[in-house]
Amino acid sequence: MSAVGSSIPRVDGNAKVSGAAQYTADIELPGMLHAKALRSPYPHARLVSIDVSKAAAVPGVVAVVTRDDLEGLNPHYGAVVEDQPVLAMDRVRCVGDIVAAVAAEERDIAEEAVELIEVEYEPLPAVFDVVEAAQAGAPIIHDERFETQAAIFREQLNLNAGGNVCSVFRAADGDADAGFAESEEIFENTYRMPPVQHGHIEPHVATAVWESPNRLVVHTPCQNAVGLQEQLARIFNLPESGVRVVVPHVGGGYGGKTHARLEPVTALLARKAGRPVQWMLTREEVFLTGRRYGAFVRMKTGFKRDGSLVAREVEVFYDLGAYALSGPANAKTGSYVASGPYRVPNRRLTTYAVYTNLPPAGPYRGVGVPHVAWAYESEMDRIARHLGMDPVELRLKNLLQEGDAFVTGESLVSVGISDCLRQAASGIGWRGGEEQVDGAREGSLRRGKGLAVIMKSTTTPTASAASVRLNGDGSVMLLTSSTEMGQGVRTCLAQIVAEQLGVPVERVTVSAPDTDVTPYDKSTSSSRTTFHMGNAALRAAEDVREQLLEAGAEALEVDKTDLEMIADGVRVKGVPDRSLTVPQLLRVKYGDSVGSIFGSCNFQVKGGLDPKTGKGKAAAFWFFSACGAEVEVDVETGKVRVLNIATSVDVGKAINPLQCWLQNEGSMLEALGAAFFEEMVFEQGQPVNGTLLEYMLPSMQDHPERFQSLLVENPHPDGPFGAKGTGEAVIPAVAPAIGNAVANALGGVNITELPLRPERIVAALGETEAGGSGKNQP
Amino acid sequence: MRHLITANVNGRERELSVKSNQTLLEVLRDDLRLKGTREGCSVGVCGSCTVLVDGKPVSSCLMLASNAEGKEVLTIEGLARDGNLDPVQQAFLDHQAFQCGFCTPGMIMAVKGLLNENPKPDEAEVRDYLSGNICRCGTYVEVMAAVEELTGKT
Numbered sequence: 006m007s008a009v010g011s012s013i014p015r016v017d018g019n020a021k022v023s024g025a026a027q028y029t030a031d032i033e034l035p036g037m038l039h040a041k042a043l044r045s046p047y048p049h050a051r052l053v054s055i056d057v058s059k060a061a062a063v064p065g066v067v068a069v070v071t072r073d074d075l076e077g078l079n080p081h082y083g084a085v086v087e088d089q090p091v092l093a094m095d096r097v098r099c100v101g102d103i104v105a106a107v108a109a110e111e112r113d114i115a116e117e118a119v120e121l122i123e124v125e126y127e128p129l130p131a132v133f134d135v136v137e138a139a140q141a142g143a144p145i146i147h148d149e150r151f152e153t154q155a156a157i158f159r160e161q162l163n164l165n166a167g168g169n170v171c172s173v174f175r176a177a178d179g180d181a182d183a184g185f186a187e188s189e190e191i192f193e194n195t196y197r198m199p200p201v202q203h204g205h206i207e208p209h210v211a212t213a214v215w216e217s218p219n220r221l222v223v224h225t226p227c228q229n230a231v232g233l234q235e236q237l238a239r240i241f242n243l244p245e246s247g248v249r250v251v252v253p254h255v256g257g258g259y260g261g262k263t264h265a266r267l268e269p270v271t272a273l274l275a276r277k278a279g280r281p282v283q284w285m286l287t288r289e290e291v292f293l294t295g296r297r298y299g300a301f302v303r304m305k306t307g308f309k310r311d312g313s314l315v316a317r318e319v320e321v322f323y324d325l326g327a328y329a330l331s332g333p334a335n336a337k338t339g340s341y342v343a344s345g346p347y348r349v350p351n352r353r354l355t356t357y358a359v360y361t362n363l364p365p366a367g368p369y370r371g372v373g374v375p376h377v378a379w380a381y382e383s384e385m386d387r388i389a390r391h392l393g394m395d396p397v398e399l400r401l402k403n404l405l406q407e408g409d410a411f412v413t414g415e416s417l418v419s420v421g422i423s424d425c426l427r428q429a430a431s432g433i434g435w436r437g438g439e440e441q442v443d444g445a446r447e448g449s450l451r452r453g454k455g456l457a458v459i460m461k462s463t464t465t466p467t468a469s470a471a472s473v474r475l476n477g478d479g480s481v482m483l484l485t486s487s488t489e490m491g492q493g494v495r496t497c498l499a500q501i502v503a504e505q506l507g508v509p510v511e512r513v514t515v516s517a518p519d520t521d522v523t524p525y526d527k528s529t530s531s532s533r534t535t536f537h538m539g540n541a542a543l544r545a546a547e548d549v550r551e552q553l554l555e556a557g558a559e560a561l562e563v564d565k566t567d568l569e570m571i572a573d574g575v576r577v578k579g580v581p582d583r584s585l586t587v588p589q590l591l592r593v594k595y596g597d598s599v600g601s602i603f604g605s606c607n608f609q610v611k612g613g614l615d616p617k618t619g620k621g622k623a624a625a626f627w628f629f630s631a632c633g634a635e636v637e638v639d640v641e642t643g644k645v646r647v648l649n650i651a652t653s654v655d656v657g658k659a660i661n662p663l664q665c666w667l668q669n670e671g672s673m674l675e676a677l678g679a680a681f682f683e684e685m686v687f688e689q690g691q692p693v694n695g696t697l698l699e700y701m702l703p704s705m706q707d708h709p710e711r712f713q714s715l716l717v718e719n720p721h722p723d724g725p726f727g728a729k730g731t732g733e734a735v736i737p738a739v740a741p742a743i744g745n746a747v748a749n750a751l752g753g754v755n756i757t758e759l760p761l762r763p764e765r766i767v768a769a770l771g772e773t774e775a776g777g778s779g780k781n782q783p
Numbered sequence: 784m785r786h787l788i789t790a791n792v793n794g795r796e797r798e799l800s801v802k803s804n805q806t807l808l809e810v811l812r813d814d815l816r817l818k819g820t821r822e823g824c825s826v827g828v829c830g831s832c833t834v835l836v837d838g839k840p841v842s843s844c845l846m847l848a849s850n851a852e853g854k855e856v857l858t859i860e861g862l863a864r865d866g867n868l869d870p871v872q873q874a875f876l877d878h879q880a881f882q883c884g885f886c887t888p889g890m891i892m893a894v895k896g897l898l899n900e901n902p903k904p905d906e907a908e909v910r911d912y913l914s915g916n917i918c919r920c921g922t923y924v925e926v927m928a929a930v931e932e933l934t935g936k937t
């Protein structure tokens with residue numbers, strides 16, 4: 006059986022069902038202390054004084070840290086701009102900013118001690134709305150402008166745009182003004198998407214220990230071990246080799262564990278205490294630590310009456326919160342796809358990453374794309390309705406095709422989007438015509454169907470390195486810094502290596518990230534791992550294979566090309582008795598039957614965009630996906646039943662079809678939560694629903710009555726066995742498909758702001774009946 | 784203040800000295816080092832700390848350990864027998880009903896509790912019963928398939 010393309014069971018399955026899998030909080034180091042932080046209750050305030058004397062005097066308290074403990078260190082860090090202090094310096098910029106932290110023998114003691122820290126604040130004016138924050142005259146959140154350490158970002162982003170605008174990115178082609186002038190119709194609307202939680206059930210947690218003054222070891226469920234290593238090394242003035250980041254099992258990430266979060270403070274506490282420190286956030290703290298960007302989108306579309314798109318202008322304001330993390334890069338990711346996966350000859354696309362006095366946001370599955378997809382796919386259905394066209398036909402008429410030049414100037418490869426749309430449409434029984442204009446009615450119930458399509462880039466340029474070690478007994482170890490966080494990366498990479506070496510998958514073990522041992526990887530994000538690390542693993546395995554064949558050719562006195570790999574070694578093609586086992590090959594290679602054969606690859610994709618022109622190569626590969634939804638809306642209560650959801654993704658090649666299904670099911674459900682009820686609510690910067698009691702995550706009760714994960718396999722020429730990424734391909738398409746289905750059920754009442762809560766649906770219907778709604782007008 | 788309690792944990796009688804404010808979850812994880820039971824929300828809504836107490840699922844983050852006096856506590860570690868997985872664990876494995884695995888022990892214990900109470904639940908009953916166990920990876924179709932196999936529906 007071929008390893009690649011089959012739904013083999015997960016390699017970590019037994020450990021997970023038995024409870025034996027160790028997550029970060031499960032690992033206790035001898036002498037380990039527990040941490041607790043004091044956080045700002047103000048959204049914006051000057052930090053006048055901090056008195057920790059009472060806290061430090063509590064029996065059992067071993068260390069208390071404040072800004073004073075950052076002396077001699079590099080206190081600011083950040084993935085793109087170094088704007089976040091390890092601990093608040095001169096002021097706090099959001100509720101939840103960390104002011105001080107305590108390490109104590111027991112959690113209770115740390116909690117008690119934190120309460121005794123006395124802080125004097127002087128409140129400052131604050132701004133919470135992303136559009137207001139971007140205006141001149143808004144309270145300024147960061148006085149100084151920050152440098153970036155990462156050359157790739159320096160070269161690719163327009164940072165420090167002024168005021169609270171951290172970065173701006175523009176992509177354009179044609180002449181938008183001329184395009185609008187020649188359009189027969191122009192639609193202009195605004196859309197909003199609120200912040201939501203990642204919702205990983207494992208909270209952020211880290212354990213830090215200093216083995217010597219020059220040697221820090223951190224255990225953490227981080228999606229980016231190497232990036233964290235680099236940041237910690239810089240904060241503490243250490244060489245990168247002075248920081249070891251180890252990643253145990255990870256209880257979900259979805260982007261929320263990509264960047265340094267609580268590790269710097271944990272390391273600072275451990276340094277002062279001289280003992281290991283573990284810090285696990287409470288769920289309330291998780292709500293203050295990461296979230297998806299809220300966004301405001303302004304979209305103007307010019308088109309002909311035959312449905313062809315002529316011009317599009319889009320402005321997006323992404324709310325970063327108090328610190329940028331990778332916000333500028335994520336806003337860039339939203340910029341060039343802001344006009345959708347369509348041929349639009351004239352466009353002007355601008356995204357702004359804007360600071361506000363809300364807790365920091367960060368990358369979340371789909372990064373900047375769900376926000377723009379919500380807007381452009383809602384617009385497509387409005388345009389279709391206005392023109393009396395079938396929304397599928399309107400999309401097919403405008404969709405990008407293989408080889409098209411994109412707004413970035415690059416030529417698009419592996420564009421399976423039309424097939425995705427057809428598949429998703431078929432999955433919900435889309436028939437077009439009258440049925441789609443007004444869905445079935447029964448009493449107060451209205452049925453509707455909707456579709457959406459999206460495209461998304463993977464972060465580019467990046468690199469991933471892998472090493473494959475073939476042991477003397479024929480077993481294989483893949484060393485990789487890719488994080489397994491549920492997406493099945495260990496299984497997928499084991500399949501790729503097994504396939505390339507011709508050995509059973511059970512013989513391949515895939516490491517967890519450990520920066521002492523595993524080679525460089527940009528990060529486990531942007532659905533880049535199957536493509537990038539898959540390529541690195543494949544080539545490292547190929548390196549091993551070549552070495553085996555060379556040793557075999559020498560020993561068997563044949564040409565390398567006459568040999569083939571078998572499960573236990575090599576043999577002359579078609580001659581079963583002329584074979585050598587791995588130990589025999591090692592003897593040929595090294596003169597002894599012990600040792601191992603080591604192969605490696607550093608896989609790099611070049612590219613990137615010029616920040617002045619927005620041109621270049623945005624993506625090593627592009628995701629294309631579609632979603633279809635069928636809903637039943639009760640127009641009296643606004644309650645929506647989700648009858649059917651069908652997603653379709655062009656995965657290039659499904660290395661493990663079951664894991665692709667699971668990724669799409671997970672994406673769908675996260676998006677469904679955000680479509681109907683998930684929303685982080687703040688009042689004057691204070692979280693209103695910051696626990697899982699008030700903020701609901703989708704349960705089994707919320708699962709659509711029917712769900713299908715459909716795949717298009719349109720091999721990518723550069724992908725391992727043709728594979729592209731899958732993890733976040735579906736998520737941006739789901740909310741607009743649901744929104745379009747709801748609008749369809751309601752006879753064309755579009756709601757522009759998520760989530761589609763029952764009262765919002767009822768209110769939108771009320772506005773329409775009162776004849777006052779301009780919402781559905783061009 | 785500490786109490787001395789006796790409880791049966793995974794088939795073994797244990798004498799435990801517990802603090803009056805200590806939760807069952809803390810005793811299991813910190814004192815008995817049974818790390819398979821996991822903390823997700825601390826307010827009893829995510830379900831990842833679910834264990835069985837006298838056969839019924841309980842959010843161990845909400846139950847005071849002192850209330851376990853005289854009771855039988857079953858955690859994920861107590862399911863396998865003689866190196867063989869429990870049928871619920873095996874069904875989860877067979878249907879790949881997990882991704883990151885963090886919520887999995889709690890979900891498995893909830894399914895144990897469900898089948899203890901109702902060996903033949905219909906789909907709506909399963910959805911209702913398991914709605915207190917959140918899988919953010921969204922692996923619900925597979926959990927349902929695992930339960931259906933266990934109840935002889937497939």
